[in-house]
Amino acid sequence: MYTMRFLDHPNPPSDRVNPMQSLRAYATEPSNKRDLLTNQYSCHVPSLGLPGTFVTPRGTDILVGQQQDVRITDVQAGLKSLFLLELCKSS
Numbered sequence: 001m002y003t004m005r006f007l008d009h010p011n012p013p014s015d016r017v018n019p020m021q022s023l024r025a026y027a028t029e030p031s032n033k034r035d036l037l038t039n040q041y042s043c044h045v046p047s048l049g050l051p052g053t054f055v056t057p058r059g060t061d062i063l064v065g066q067q068q069d070v071r072i073t074d075v076q077a078g079l080k081s082l083f084l085l086e087l088c089k090s091s
Contacts, residue, residue, distance in 0.1 A: 023047060025054060025085060026067045033058075043085065045070070052083035060087070 023045055031039040040055050041062060054070055062068060069088040076082040 023070050023072070023085070024067050025052060025070045027054075027062050027064050030064060031056070031062070043068075043070075045083075045085070050083055052085050054085040054087060056087055 024047065025043040025045045027041045027043050028051070029042040031041050034040040034055060037058055038055050039058055039060065040053050043052050043054050044050070045052055054068065055073075056062065070085040071088055072084070073086050074082060074084040
């Protein structure tokens with residue numbers, strides 16, 4: 001919820017911690033086909049203590065345990081929470 005609130009208000013008071021700064025995630029499972037152009041990987045973001053999913057272009061090969069720089073693209077809370085990430089360009 002904190003991350004969702006931060007995304008809704010990108011200019012928060014300066015005393016709040018920015019959860020989007022320097023995010024790294026590591027793949028916890030091999031890729032799954034998402035659609036014709038993309039794959040998805042289950043991952044974990046240690047700095048937030050959250051599991052997530054990052055989406056990559058088809059043909060990107062990431063080994064289980066390999067860390068990647070990521071940014072948050074979508075967060076949905078509820079019975080089936082969703083924490084979507086994408087690779088940063090420098091990865």
